[in-house]
Amino acid sequence: MTNADLLYSDVETDLRASVRDLLTDRCTPESLLARVESDEPYDLGLWRTLARDLGTAGLAVPEELGGQGASAREVALVLEELGRSVAPVPFLGSAVLATSALLGCDTASAEVAGLLRRLAGGEAVGALAVPLSTMTDTGFPGDVTATADGTLDGTVTSVADGTVADVFVVPATSPDGPGLYAVDAATADVAAPVSFDLTRRIADVSLRGATATRLAGPDRAPDAVAGALTTGAGLLASEQLGLAQWCLDETVEYLKGRYQFGRPVGSFQALKHRLADLWLELVGARAAARYAADTLARGDADAPVAVALARSYCAETAVHAAEECIQLHGGIGMTWEHPAHLYLKRAKASQVAFGAPGRHRAALGELVNLPA
Amino acid sequence: MTTTSQKGLDAEGLRARVADVLAAHDPATTDRLEFLRARYDAGLAWVHFPAGLGGLDAPRELQSVVDAEFAAAGAPDNNPRRIGIGLGMAAPTILKFGSEELKKRLLRPLWTGEEVWCQLFSEPGAGSDLAALATRAVRDGEDWIVNGQKVWTSSAHTAQWAILVTRTDPDVPKHRGMTYFVLDMNQPGVEVRPLRQITGEAEFNEVFLTDARIPDAQRLGEVGAGWQVAQTTLMNERVAIGGNAQPREGGMVGKVAATWRDHPELRTPELRDRLLALWAEAEAFRLAGSRLRQQLALGQPGPEGSGMKLAFATVAQRLAALELEILDEDALRYDDWSMRRPELVDFTGREAGYRYLRSKGNSIEGGTSEVLRNIIAERVLGLPSEPRTDKDVAWKDLPR
Numbered sequence: 001m002t003n004a005d006l007l008y009s010d011v012e013t014d015l016r017a018s019v020r021d022l023l024t025d026r027c028t029p030e031s032l033l034a035r036v037e038s039d040e041p042y043d044l045g046l047w048r049t050l051a052r053d054l055g056t057a058g059l060a061v062p063e064e065l066g067g068q069g070a071s072a073r074e075v076a077l078v079l080e081e082l083g084r085s086v087a088p089v090p091f092l093g094s095a096v097l098a099t100s101a102l103l104g105c106d107t108a109s110a111e112v113a114g115l116l117r118r119l120a121g122g123e124a125v126g127a128l129a130v131p132l133s134t135m136t137d138t139g140f141p142g143d144v145t146a147t148a149d150g151t152l153d154g155t156v157t158s159v160a161d162g163t164v165a166d167v168f169v170v171p172a173t174s175p176d177g178p179g180l181y182a183v184d185a186a187t188a189d190v191a192a193p194v195s196f197d198l199t200r201r202i203a204d205v206s207l208r209g210a211t212a213t214r215l216a217g218p219d220r221a222p223d224a225v226a227g228a229l230t231t232g233a234g235l236l237a238s239e240q241l242g243l244a245q246w247c248l249d250e251t252v253e254y255l256k257g258r259y260q261f262g263r264p265v266g267s268f269q270a271l272k273h274r275l276a277d278l279w280l281e282l283v284g285a286r287a288a289a290r291y292a293a294d295t296l297a298r299g300d301a302d303a304p305v306a307v308a309l310a311r312s313y314c315a316e317t318a319v320h321a322a323e324e325c326i327q328l329h330g331g332i333g334m335t336w337e338h339p340a341h342l343y344l345k346r347a348k349a350s351q352v353a354f355g356a357p358g359r360h361r362a363a364l365g366e367l368v369n370l371p372a
Numbered sequence: 373m374t375t376t377s378q379k380g381l382d383a384e385g386l387r388a389r390v391a392d393v394l395a396a397h398d399p400a401t402t403d404r405l406e407f408l409r410a411r412y413d414a415g416l417a418w419v420h421f422p423a424g425l426g427g428l429d430a431p432r433e434l435q436s437v438v439d440a441e442f443a444a445a446g447a448p449d450n451n452p453r454r455i456g457i458g459l460g461m462a463a464p465t466i467l468k469f470g471s472e473e474l475k476k477r478l479l480r481p482l483w484t485g486e487e488v489w490c491q492l493f494s495e496p497g498a499g500s501d502l503a504a505l506a507t508r509a510v511r512d513g514e515d516w517i518v519n520g521q522k523v524w525t526s527s528a529h530t531a532q533w534a535i536l537v538t539r540t541d542p543d544v545p546k547h548r549g550m551t552y553f554v555l556d557m558n559q560p561g562v563e564v565r566p567l568r569q570i571t572g573e574a575e576f577n578e579v580f581l582t583d584a585r586i587p588d589a590q591r592l593g594e595v596g597a598g599w600q601v602a603q604t605t606l607m608n609e610r611v612a613i614g615g616n617a618q619p620r621e622g623g624m625v626g627k628v629a630a631t632w633r634d635h636p637e638l639r640t641p642e643l644r645d646r647l648l649a650l651w652a653e654a655e656a657f658r659l660a661g662s663r664l665r666q667q668l669a670l671g672q673p674g675p676e677g678s679g680m681k682l683a684f685a686t687v688a689q690r691l692a693a694l695e696l697e698i699l700d701e702d703a704l705r706y707d708d709w710s711m712r713r714p715e716l717v718d719f720t721g722r723e724a725g726y727r728y729l730r731s732k733g734n735s736i737e738g739g740t741s742e743v744l745r746n747i748i749a750e751r752v753l754g755l756p757s758e759p760r761t762d763k764d765v766a767w768k769d770l771p772r
Binding site: 004005006007252255256263264266267268269272273275276277279280283284285286287288290291309312313358361362364365368369370371372 | 629632633636639641644645647648649651652653655656657659660662663666667670676679682683742744745746748749750752753754755756757758759
């Protein structure tokens with residue numbers, strides 16, 4: 001804790017500025033609303049620019065494996081900006097979850113290194129084949145079985161960013177125990193159920209005798225999956241922070257310009273106090289999210305506490321911010337044409353990602369000796 | 373051996389000055405007050421103050437170096453918690469607005485703790501709206517004669533001196549008709565009565581001023597400029613709030629966590645989720661405090677400071693309330709309702725019932741949570757203020 005750096009470095013601030021510039025230009029509320037009901041709900045053109053030109057897909061990947069050699073702190077920063085614009089890009093599924101799982105395998109292996117290089121370079125989109133709602137500590141997923149010769153069978157529901165994945169990183173149980181496998185998306189049956197979150201879709205992935213490449217065996221696979229879920233949970237807090245910040249900023253601006261009873265409605269204390277409370281919640285959320293990113297980046301022993309704290313706290317902040325945004329906008333906030341609903345849908349769907357806040361509070365209780 | 377005048381104002385120079393004081397006044401054998409006076413006279417009381425007034429015009433950050441050196445040598449300190457109002461509020465105001473004579477007379481015994489200070493600002497009719505205050509000061513030759521009632525005054529019963537804001541011109545709008553004084557508490561016109569609180573004890577006082585006299589030489593700032601002077605006092609108060617680093621589970625959360633660990637038989641799933649939600653909130657704001665200090669250390673003060681007291685009050689109150697629910701049957705008992713006069717107040721002291729009741733004050737004292745929310749909304753978020761009806765009206769014509 002004493003070593004934790006909770007601020008944003010100059011390099012991080014520069015990175016934020018480039019990502020925000022790109023998103024301000026290419027991810028406007030109008031373009032988002034037009035896209036969500038089109039045949040291409042993901043903006044893969046934007047993703048290519050973000051992943052390849054800005055190099056964000058491989059931020060936490062070592063340079064010798066084709067990445068930027070940065071850390072979870074920088075990944076968190078990109079997530080903040082993506083949350084701020086609810087950008088429809090597969091960053092969480094590919095650059096966070098699939099990439100973290102691969103980094104937990106033996107990166108000296110040609111299969112692992114090769115796939116990491118493709119994901120880090122933005123040449124391929126990856127997805128970790130687990131339900132997005134999987135709690136970080138529920139043990140190795142049991143949905144898929146692998147034969148000894150490496151073909152996979154089973155169905156995994158609610159895979160984040162699965163509809164645009166080129167390759168699935170699949171936890172599967174083989175005769176000799178848990179393993180992690182790579183499956184070409186073309187060999188999987190990928191269904192797209194109607195997602196509650198319009199800007200991050202889920203996929204139901206069925207594998208029937210799918211040919212797979214084994215990336216890790218029983219020695220590494222369970223930790224690789226658990227590590228990816230923990231990293232995802234800890235960093236998702238930053239996305240939730242960015243989302244909440246947009247909701248607060250947007251609502252403040254709206255209340256300054258909206259006149260009723262002959263004065264800006266933002267001058268009424270009944271509304272100001274709600275926004276002051278929300279701002280304060282964000283102060284706490286920012287500290288918690290930065291602490292999670294920093295402990296994950298340093299492999300600090302307190303990282304599990306930091307992740308459980310950030311996940312439970314920031315998830316509630318994001319939902320609260322999105323709900324306040326809708327309510328304080330009044331009627332316009334309830335319309336399809338105003339983007340607030342995209343934020344509410346992302347916030348509410350992300351609340352249960354990697355386990356709902358109550359589960360993380362229960363996990364926190366075990367970690368800090370407040371037993372049931 | 374170098375002489376004091378040759379020693380620089382960097383950390384090394386200050387350490388050498390501390391060593392000189394320790395050499396000349398062995399803490400083990402020197403009278404406490406004598407030692408503190410020597411420290412003050414060596415300019416090591418508050419190093420950022422001017423030379424001759426307990427300081428050396430040194431950077432404020434170096435104070436911690438000096439404090440650490442004295443503490444390591446086992447030197448007595450001036451018990452800063454006991455004289456917080458003098459150190460944190462009166463001293464910076466006297467330094468900025470007092471005459472040379474006043475500074476010489478008042479600051480040394482203030483710092484050593486020989487003379488305790490209190491603050492006479494709030495009144496029954498002027499709480500959040502401090503500028504509405506009604507205590508009148510009327511000029512009488514070289515003196516002012518003061519009449520009125522002040523309230524919520526800690527330390528008034530032990531104080532020698534008070535900082536006091538009065539109404540000197542009722543015919544102008546409220547912010548313009550106030551004047552700020554230093555008042556000698558030991559005089560017949562000053563009556564101090566304990567103000568008993570919901571906890572049973574009396575930390576605070578009511579102070580009744582009846583023809584109390586103040587020489588004009590004890591005025592701080594111009595006649596009519598009391599509001600500006602008071603801002604200096606209050607700004608220094610806010611610097612002190614939200615400041616200190618806490619370990620994890622420091623403060624109220626540690627008390628409730630200990631109760632939880634001590635009583636497995638009282639645990640339920642519902643109480644546990646509420647406890648952990650509050651534990652998480654307390655930890656998030658503890659980290660926010662660390663973040664704020666990291667920003668300050670880089671010379672980039674963030675707006676987070678405005679929120680720390682608000683967050684502290686809310687979390688402390690909910691934690692204290694939860695502890696009583698956890699305690700179940702024991703929540704039916706209270707340790708002691710008898711009237712006491714505590715010299716130091718510990719928000720997390722005594723038992724759970726006391727902590728619950730005392731925490732109710734956290735969202736009222738030092739700026740109510742409602743006023744703090746207005747400050748955040750207007751100064752941080754830039755939202756417009758409520759329409760004001762009192763700004764251009766003479767104080768005497770305001771409804772009350």
